[in-house]
Each structure stands twice: as structure tokens, then as C-alpha cells.
Amino acid sequence: MTESRENWTSRSGFIIAAVGSAVGLGNIWRFPYIAYENGGGAFLIPYLIALITAGLPLLFLDYATGHKSNSSPPKAYRALFKGGETLGWWQVCVCIIIGLYYASVLTWAGSYVYFSVGQLWGSDPENFFFNTYLQTSKSTNFDFQFVGHLFWPIVGIWALTLIILFGGVKKGVELSNKIFMPLLFILFTILVIQALRLPGAVQGLNAFFTPNWAAMWDYKVWLAAFGHTFFSLSVGFGIMVTYASYLKPKTNLTGSGLIVGFANASTEILAGIGIFAALGFMAFSAGKPVDQVVSGGIGLAFIAFPKIISSLGTGADLFGLLFFSSLFVAGISSMVSILEVPIAAMQDKLKWGRKKAVSIIGGGSALVSIFLFSSVNSIKLVDIVDHFINNIGIIGGALLSIISIAWFKRSALMELRDHVNRISTVQLGKGWDFTLTVITSLILLVTLTMTVFSLIKNGYDTYSSSMLMFFGWGSVIFCAVIALVLSKMKDR
Numbered sequence: 241m242t243e244s245r246e247n248w249t250s251r252s253g254f255i256i257a258a259v260g261s262a263v264g265l266g267n268i269w270r271f272p273y274i275a276y277e278n279g280g281g282a283f284l285i286p287y288l289i290a291l292i293t294a295g296l297p298l299l300f301l302d303y304a305t306g307h308k309s310n311s312s313p314p315k316a317y318r319a320l321f322k323g324g325e326t327l328g329w330w331q332v333c334v335c336i337i338i339g340l341y342y343a344s345v346l347t348w349a350g351s352y353v354y355f356s357v358g359q360l361w362g363s364d365p366e367n368f369f370f371n372t373y374l375q376t377s378k379s380t381n382f383d384f385q386f387v388g389h390l391f392w393p394i395v396g397i398w399a400l401t402l403i404i405l406f407g408g409v410k411k412g413v414e415l416s417n418k419i420f421m422p423l424l425f426i427l428f429t430i431l432v433i434q435a436l437r438l439p440g441a442v443q444g445l446n447a448f449f450t451p452n453w454a455a456m457w458d459y460k461v462w463l464a465a466f467g468h469t470f471f472s473l474s475v476g477f478g479i480m481v482t483y484a485s486y487l488k489p490k491t492n493l494t495g496s497g498l499i500v501g502f503a504n505a506s507t508e509i510l511a512g513i514g515i516f517a518a519l520g521f522m523a524f525s526a527g528k529p530v531d532q533v534v535s536g537g538i539g540l541a542f543i544a545f546p547k548i549i550s551s552l553g554t555g556a557d558l559f560g561l562l563f564f565s566s567l568f569v570a571g572i573s574s575m576v577s578i579l580e581v582p583i584a585a586m587q588d589k590l591k592w593g594r595k596k597a598v599s600i601i602g603g604g605s606a607l608v609s610i611f612l613f614s615s616v617n618s619i620k621l622v623d624i625v626d627h628f629i630n631n632i633g634i635i636g637g638a639l640l641s642i643i644s645i646a647w648f649k650r651s652a653l654m655e656l657r658d659h660v661n662r663i664s665t666v667q668l669g670k671g672w673d674f675t676l677t678v679i680t681s682l683i684l685l686v687t688l689t690m691t692v693f694s695l696i697k698n699g700y701d702t703y704s705s706s707m708l709m710f711f712g713w714g715s716v717i718f719c720a721v722i723a724l725v726l727s728k729m730k731d732r
Contacts, residue, residue, distance in 0.1 A: 246408055246409040246410065246486055247409070247410075247486050247487070247488055248409065248410070248414060248486050248487060248488070249410055249414060251487075251488075251491050251492065251496060253410075253414045253418070254483065254484075254486070254487055254491070254496065255496050255499055255500060256414070256417045256418055256421055257413055257414050257417045257483060257573070257577070258474075258480065258483055258496070258500045259417075259421060259499075259500050259503050259504065260413075260416075260417035260421050260570065260573035260574070260577070261474045261479055261480075261483065261573060261574050261577035261578075262472055262473050262474050262500055262503070262504040262574075263421070263424075263503065263504055263507045263570065264570040264571045264573060264574035265342070265345055265346065265349065265567065265570065265571040265574060267472060267504065267507045267508045267511050268428070268507075268511045268541055268545075268567060268570075270468065270471065270472070271468060271472065271508040271511055271512060272511055272512050272514075272515035272516070272540055272541060272544070273539075273540035273541065274464055274468050275287075275448070275512050276515075276516075276519075276540055277464070278455065278458075278460070278461045278464045278465070279451075279452040279455035279458075279461060280447045280448050280449075280450070280452065280516070281447070281448055281449045281450040281451045281452065282451045282452035282453070282454075282455035282456055282461060283455075283461060283464070283465060284448075284449070284451070284509075284512075285451060285456065286456070286461055286462045286464075286465035286466075287465045287468070287469065287508075288505070289465070290462075290465040290466045290468075290469040291469055291473075291501065291505055293675055293679045293680055293683070294466055294469060294470075294638075294675075294679075294680040294683070294684070295469040295470065295473050295475065295501060296497065296498070296501045297672055297675045297676050297680060298470070298473075298475045298476060298638060298641075298642070298676070298680065299473055299475045299480060299497045299500070299501060300493065300494060300497050300660060300668060300672065301641070301642070301645070301656065301676065302475050302476075302479075302480035302481045302484065303480060303481075303484040303493045303494075303496070303497055303660070304484075304493065304656035304657070304659055304660045305317065305320065305481050305484070305641075305656060306480065306481035306482060306483065306484030306485040306487075307484040307485065307487050307491065307493060307659070308655070308656060308659045309485065310485050311485055311588055312328070312332075312478070312481070312482050312485060312581065312584040312585040312587070312588045313327075313328035313329075313331045313332060313478040313481045313482065313581065313585060314328030314329050314332065314585050314588065314589060314726070314727070315328065315585075315588045315589070316328060316481055316485070317641070317644075320644075320645060320649060320652045320656075321644050321645065321648065321649040321652060323644070323727075324644065325727040326723050326724060326727040327637065327640050327641060327644065327723075328478070328585070328727075329585070329722065329723035329724075329726045329727050330633075330636075330637050330640070330719050330720070330723040331476070331477045331478035331481075331581070331637045332478055332581055332582045332585045332723075332726075333582075333633075333718065333719035333722045333723055334477040334478070334629060334633040334634060334637060334719055335477055335478055335479065335578050335579070335581040335582055336579075336582050336601075336605060337625060337629050337633065337715050337718070337719065338477070338578050338629060339575065339578045339579050339605050339609070340605060340608055340609040340612065340613070340625070341609070341612075341613065341621065341622045341625050341626060342571075342574070342575055342578060343394055343397050343398060343401070343575065343606075343609045343613065344394060344609070344613035344618055344621075344622055345571070345622060346394075346397045346568065346571045346572065346575060347390060347393045347394040347397055347613070348373075348374075348542055349564060349567050349568045349571055350393055350396070350397060350564075350568045351373065351389075351393055352542065352546070352560075352564045353561060353564040353565050353568060355373075355546075355560075356549065356556075356557060356560025356561045356563075356564055357557050357560070357561060358557065359546065359549065359550045359556060359557070359560065361546045361550075365542070365543045365544075365546040365547055366539070366543045369539050369542045369543055370539060370619070373389075374387070374390070374616070374618055374619050375387050375616050376616060376618075376619055376620070377615075377616035377617055377620070380702070380703065380704040380707070381704050381706055381707060382617055382706075382707060382710070383615065383616050383617055384615065385615060385616045386614055386615050386616075387614060387615060387616060387618070390613070390614040390615075390618060391610065391614035394609065394610050394613060394614055395606075395610055397572075397575075398602070398605075398606035398609065398610065400572065401572065401575050401576060401579065401602065402598060402599075402602045402603070402606070404416055404572065404576050405576060405579060405580070405583065405594075405598045405602055406594070406595060406598050408594060409486050412576070413573070413576050413577070413580065416569070416572065416573055416576070417573050420566060420569040420570060420573070421570065421573070423562075423566050423569075424566040424567065424569070424570045425507075427559075427562055427563050427566050428507075428510065428511075428514070428563070428566070428567075429510070430559075431514060431545070431548060431549075431559070431563055432510055432511075432513055432514035432517070434548060434551070434552060435513070435514045435517035435518050435521070435548045436513070436517050438517060438518070438520070438521035438524075438548070438551055439521060439524050439525075440520040440521045440522075440523055440524020440525070441517040441518075441520045441521055442520060443520035443523055443524060443530060444516040444517045444518065444519045444520020444521065444523065444530055445513065445516055445517060445520065446520075447516055447519065447520070447530040447531070448512055448513065448515075448516035459686070459687055459690050459691075460691070460694075462683070462687055463631060463635070463687040463688075463690070463691050464631075466635060466683065466684060466687060467630045467631050467634060467635055468630070470630075470634045470635065470638055471630050471634060472504055472508060473500070473501060473504055474574075474577060475638065476634050476635070476637050476638030476641070477581075477633070477634050477637055477638075478581040478585075478637075479577050479578065479580070479581055481581075482580055482581045482584045482585075483577065483580075485584070489663075490663050491663060492663065492664050492665055493660050493663065493664045494660060494664040494665065494666035494667075494668065495664060495665050495666055498666065514544075514545070514548070515540065515541065515544045515545070516530070517548075518544040518545065518547050518548045519533060519544055521547065521548075521551070522544070522547055539619065545563075546560075549563065579601065579602055579605065582601045583597040583598055583601050583602070584597075586600070586601060588731075589726070589729070589731055589732070590731075590732050591731075591732045620703065620707070621711055623701070624700065624703060624707060624708060624711045624712045625711055625712065625715050627700055627712065628695075628700075628711075628712040628713065628715050628716055629715050629716070629719075631688075631691050632688070632691070632692065632695075632716050633715070633716060633719055635684055635687070635688050636688060638684065639681060639684040639685060639688060642676050642677075642680060642681045642684070643681055645676075646673070646676045646677040646681065647677065647681070653673065653676070657672065657673070695708075695712075700712065
């Protein structure tokens with residue numbers, strides 16, 4: 241049965257939902273560890289450059305593409321240029337892959353709601369997270385051992401996500417964001433203030449804000465900056481194309497984009513301040529430099545923030561409970577936005593009703609995710625898949641969209657620019673064209689080429705070649721194959 245396309249109740253509803261997609265676990269979980277691993281303060285400059293030269297221009301491009309076509313990525317790109325549908329399905333598949341492991345990170349956040357009562361992580365949050373909670377396997381290959389206390393929470397995560405998706409755009413996505421996003425900002429600001437009051441916080445802030453100019457010459461730092469910008473803003477992989485397609489005909493696109501972009505960046509920098517202040521406190525307590533007090537990587541937020549919460553004294557239990565609850569819900573909003581892309585795409589392609597699309601796409605993703613991420617491999621798989629799908633999947637999709645439109649279909653770029661300018665307060669001019677055509681595309685082309693070469697030659701971290709081949713390169717190959725197959729199918 242065909243359903244009429246839904247709309248946001250208002251522009252503010254869209255902005256809150258877009259901010260909810262952008263501001264979530266990606267800001268608090270992902271940005272601090274990406275910054276930590278890429279030189280701390282040295283990362284801020286490439287990040288801000290990436291935001292201005294790539295993030296915002298591509299955000300406007302995504303808005304224009306979705307809003308003008310009133311369609312999901314495959315149909316929207318198909319209307320712009322030949323072969324565009326394949327690109328659209330590539331972005332859809334990237335979202336499916338992200339959804340699989342994002343649910344795992346949400347499981348961790350949800351579990352820490354429970355752990356907050358009594359600070360069950362104890363005096364060594366790092367050991368608790370990796371060994372006691374995740375029971376991370378020491379094997380370099382895939383270990384089939386399941387972890388019961390990971391299994392049931394991730395089942396619950398998927399159940400909640402599907403319920404919200406069944407509710408639709410207005411009653412599900414928009415409503416959940418309107419309730420919980422303000423709460424998240426309030427609680428997180430309080431937490432950061434507490435972190436800044438801790439002894440040694442200045443030491444951590446120095447590590448965060450002091451640029452390491454040598455790191456600026458490392459292409460990996462720049463790649464990480466651009467990759468995270470796209471991940472965090474939810475651009476380059478179909479989310480904002482889909483969200484913009486639900487907007488009413490006359491909506492201020494650039495004004496909305498600037499609000500979303502800078503709200504997201506502000507939250508990320510705030511998260512970095514909180515994390516690094518906590519690291520400074522941990523360094524002060526241990527009598528060590530900041531870079532020696534905790535291992536980097538994807539577990540950083542689940543190590544540093546418990547340390548902050550434990551320092552609050554009598555109010556720690558309540559605050560930890562509220563904070564991780566809000567963080568969890570913010571993550572849910574991002575999870576919903578990620579899955580909305582393939583759901584909307586299948587609705588457009590096969591004319592499925594929402595319930596059918598949610599059941600098949602969401603249910604199928606849930607089964608795979610639960611199987612893979614309720615095991616002792618959980619954090620390893622998150623790390624591998626996140627690295628490959630962000631540095632190749634998202635950046636590759638963003639690069640192809642820019643090249644296809646800005647290089648080979650200039651008329652489409654002009655049409656999109658004119659469409660935005662007719663309804664927006666901030667006008668897009670030649671600067672936007674130049675940025676997309678030259679700066680963004682060339683930087684992405686160089687960094688993508690170099691990272692693919694590095695992965696082929698050196699692999700990633702200390703993971704075995706079989707793990708990288710199956711879960712890393714396998715994720716990329718999956719997206720390519722499925723995109724080609726679905727683009728050949730006829731619409732119903």
C-alpha cells in the first residue's frame with residue numbers, strides 16, 4: 241500500500257531533529273577519541289577547516305538535493321544525473337552498516353545508566369569497561385563467544401528503535417527529539433563545568449588546545465577531520481537528503497543548516513573540553529602526562545566520564561543516571577535518523593508502507609547486529625567497521641556526489657543553488673560552487689586515495705588480515721554490490 245509522504249510539523253521540528261541526528265553519541269563518544277588519537281589540539285584546526293570548507297557546503301548540497309526532489313537519496317540523485325541512483329543506494333547501504341554497530345555503542349550507553357547507580361565501574365573505569373563489561377577477546381581472530389549481559393540490552397535497543405520508527409516522522413522522530421535534546425544540553429553543560437573544577441583540568445585543556453604543528457602534516461589527521469565532520473553532521477551518507485525531503489516547500493534551508501552546523505560543532509568542542517579536563521584530572525591523580533593515563537580509541541568516553549561522575553560526591557548517582565539516560569536518548573535519535581534512510585529509500589523504490597519497510601529493514605538489521613555485537617568481539621568490530629565505513633564509505637560517497645554534480649553536471653549544481661536561493665535568507669554564490677568543486681573534492685580525493693593505499697599496504701591497527709578483510713573491506717564491498725543490484729531493479 242502506498243502512503244503519502246510525511247512532513248515535519250514545522251521548520252523548528254526539522255532543526256531539532258537534524259540537530260538530534262548530528263548531536264548525539266557522535267559528539268560525546270566519537271569526537272573526543274578522534275581528537276585524542278590525532279594530536280589533541282592539532283586536530284581542532286583541521287576539524288574547523290573541514291567544517292567550513294566541506295561540512296557546511298555539503299550540508300547545503302544535501303538539503304537542496306533532498307528538498308528539491310522530495311525523495312530519498314536513490315531517487316533524488318537519479319533525478320540529477322545518470323547513474324545517480326547507484327550512488328544513492330551506496331549511501332543507503334552505508335547507513336545500514338553504521339546502524340549495525342551504532343546499536344552496540346548505544347547498548348554501552350544504556351548499560352552505563354545502570355552502572356551509574358553506585359558507580360559500579362569502581363576505581364578503574366578502563367579495566368571495568370574493556371575486561372569486566374565487554375569481556376574483550378584477546379584473540380586476533382573472530383571469537384564466537386557470546387556475552388549474555390550484552391545480548392539482552394542490544395535486543396532492547398533495537399526494540400525501542402523500531403517502535404519509534406513505527407511512529408513515523410512526526411510522532412516518532414520529531415517528538416522524541418523535542419523532549420530529550422534540551423535535557424541533554426543542560427545536563428552535559430553541568431557535567432563539563434564539574435570537569436573544569438577538577439584538579440589538573442588545566443593540564444588536560446592544554447593537551448586539547450595546544451596544537452602539535454607536526455601532526456598537521458600527517459594526512460591521516462586531515463582525513464580523520466573530514467571523515468568525522470561528515471559523520472557528525474550526518475552528511476554524505478543520505479541522512480540530511482532524507483530529512484530535507486520531509487520539509488515543506490518553502491523552508492529556509494541555509495539558515496537551518498547554519499544553526500545545525502554550529503550547534504553541532506559547539507557541542508563537539510564542549511565534549512572535548514569535558515573529556516580532556518577529565519584526562520587532566522586523571523593525569524594529575526596518577527602523576528603522569530595526559531597521553532599516558534588512558535588508552536585512546538572508542539572506549540574513551542566510557543572511561544573519562546565515569547571518572548568525572550565519581551568525583552561529584554553525594555549527587556553522583558542521580559547525576560550519572562540522568563546524564564547517561566540523556567546520552568542514551570540522544571543516541572537513539574541518531575540511530576533513528578540512520579535507519580530512516582534505508583526505510584525511506586525502500587518506500588520510494590518498492591512503494592512499501594512504513595510498517596512493512598520498518599519491519600523488513602529494521603528487523604533484518606537487528607538480527608545481524610544482535611548476532612555480531614553481543615559477543616566478545618564487540619569493541620573490535622565497532623572499531624574496524626567504523627574506521628572503514630567512515631574513511632571509505634562516507635568520504636567515498638560524499639566525494640562521488642560532489643564530483644558527479646559539481647564536475648560533470650554543472651547545470652544540476654546551478655539548479656540546486658537557484659532552488660536554495662529562492663527560499664533561503666543566506667544566499668549561495670560562486671564561493672559555494674568553488675568550495676565544492678575545488679577545495680572539498682580535491683582534499684577528499686587525495687586523502688581517500690592515500691588512506692586506501694595505506695589500508696592495503698599496512699592494514700589497520702594490530703587486527704588480523706582476516707578480520708580486516710571480512711569486516712572492514714567486506715563492509716565496503718557489501719555497499720558496492722548491493723548498490724549496483726538495487727539500482728538495476730525497476731521501481732514499482
